[in-house]
Amino acid sequence: MLNLRQLEIFREVIRCQTTVAAAQGLALSQPAVSTAVKQMERQLGFQLFQRQGNRLIPTPEALEMYRDSDPIFSMVQSFSRKVTALRDTRSGSLRLLATPPIANALVPRALARFASSRPELHVDFDVRRTDGVIEGLESGAADLGVSLEPYARPGLEAELIGAGQMVCAMTRDHPLTAKSEISPAMLSGHRMIGFEPGARLGLLLQRDFFAGARPACPIEVRYSNTACLLAEAGLGVALVDSFTAISGSRYRLEVRPLSPRVSVEAYALYQKARAPKRLIRAFIDELKKAVRPAFLETGEDR
Numbered sequence: 001m002l003n004l005r006q007l008e009i010f011r012e013v014i015r016c017q018t019t020v021a022a023a024q025g026l027a028l029s030q031p032a033v034s035t036a037v038k039q040m041e042r043q044l045g046f047q048l049f050q051r052q053g054n055r056l057i058p059t060p061e062a063l064e065m066y067r068d069s070d071p072i073f074s075m076v077q078s079f080s081r082k083v084t085a086l087r088d089t090r091s092g093s094l095r096l097l098a099t100p101p102i103a104n105a106l107v108p109r110a111l112a113r114f115a116s117s118r119p120e121l122h123v124d125f126d127v128r129r130t131d132g133v134i135e136g137l138e139s140g141a142a143d144l145g146v147s148l149e150p151y152a153r154p155g156l157e158a159e160l161i162g163a164g165q166m167v168c169a170m171t172r173d174h175p176l177t178a179k180s181e182i183s184p185a186m187l188s189g190h191r192m193i194g195f196e197p198g199a200r201l202g203l204l205l206q207r208d209f210f211a212g213a214r215p216a217c218p219i220e221v222r223y224s225n226t227a228c229l230l231a232e233a234g235l236g237v238a239l240v241d242s243f244t245a246i247s248g249s250r251y252r253l254e255v256r257p258l259s260p261r262v263s264v265e266a267y268a269l270y271q272k273a274r275a276p277k278r279l280i281r282a283f284i285d286e287l288k289k290a291v292r293p294a295f296l297e298t299g300e301d302r
Contacts, residue, residue: 001043002040002043002044004072004076006036006039006040007069007072007073008026008073009022009026009028009033009036009037009040010037010040010048010062010065010066010069011066011069011073012025012026012033013033013037013049013056014058014062014063014066017055017056017057018054018055018056019033019034019037019056020054037049037056046059046061047059047061048061048062048065049062092120092121092122092277092279093121093122093123093124093143093279094121094122094123094124094125094143094144094279094280094283095124095141095142095143095144096123096124096125096126096142096143096144096145096146096283097125097126097127097128097132097133097136097137097141097142097144097145097146098125098126098127098128098133098145098146098147099127099128099129099130099133099146099147099148100127100129100223100224100225101148101201101223101224101225101241101243101244102146102147102148102243102266103125103127103146104224104225104244105243105244105246106146106161106162106243106266106287106290106291107125107146107287109290110283110286110287110289110290111123111125113286113289113290114282114283114286121279124142126142129222130147130148130149130150130151130200133145133146133147133150133269134147134150134151134153134156134269137156137269137270137271138153138155138156138271140271143270143276143277143280144268144269144270144276144280144283144284145268145269145270146161146266146267146268146269146287147266147267147269148200148201148241148243148264148265148266148267149200149201149204149264149265149267150267150269155271155272155273156269156270156271156272157269157270157271157272158267158268158269159267159268159269159270159284160265160266160267161266161267161268161284161287161288161291162243162265162266162287162288162291163263163264163265163266163291164241164242164243164263164264164265164266164291165241165242165257165258165261165262165263165264166201166204166205166209166239166240166241166242166258166262166264167239167240167241167242167245167255167256167257167258168182168187168237168238168239168255168256168257168258169227169228169231169237169238169239169240169245169251169253169254169255170231170237170238170253170254170256171231171232171234171252171253171254172252172253172254174237174254175190176190176237176256177254177256179256180256181256181257181258181259182256182257182258182259183258183259183260184209184210184211184215187215187237190236190237191218191219191235191236191237192215192216192217192218192219192236192237192238192239193217193219193220193221193227193230193231193235193236193237193238193239194215194217194219194220194221194227194239195220195221195222195227196220196221196222197220199222201224201240201241201264204262204264205239205262208260208262209239209258209260209262217236218236219235219236224238224240224241224243224244224245225244227239227240228240228244228245228250228251228253229251231251231253232251232252232253239258241264242255242264243264243266243291266287266291268284268287
């Protein structure tokens, strides 16, 4: 039985019909090629080439072997291209889960850049609440999850991809746009769009901004992007994460930082027992590049 290296030499000799040319094509010495041909003939028990001067003319048996070896080398070449693509993170699959703020703000921008140089990339992307992201990772349904302020789980690694802050978003003609930052007292008398009970960002605001109190909000929503849409419609001011508020100039809103400042962090999540493959690692790096600065300029026009 011939190995792949022997078959490679055999095929090159047939193509070149001289051991000198075959040696050059294979980056071997001419004696090494000649020795390999003799060894193959001894192993097989029949002649592969007829010698005519310096030329080696393949026998009918050798030509049949050459034709039959085509599928083998096509498969080897395809596999080699696949390995090279994996090494360079140009192909593969990305099974991604993200919470709505990240899914709406960071993922589209990061995916657009990431996929532009990876035409063979296959993406399976779904949007879930934090509980759903964690459940998908723990069950193996996803390779990577991205969430704002996720809770700790023993089997998951949480890697910081960027920090932002909670901000006050309002229409451009709202009286609070005259302020450089927004304190709890300044919100008195203004309609507020808040988060539904138990929402993680709402609990964060309650603890770090409202000093433990839960303000009365005539409108409550589940997600920051919904709050921004309602604020844009003039239904009130929204306290939302900066990732959503400044996402790609999507909303016609003015944004002001809060005082006291409320930090909010975005994390990439993956199983501790399974290190991210190179493609996933590269996408995490792309997500980090997509994170906007957390500190917003006062009165910046969007």
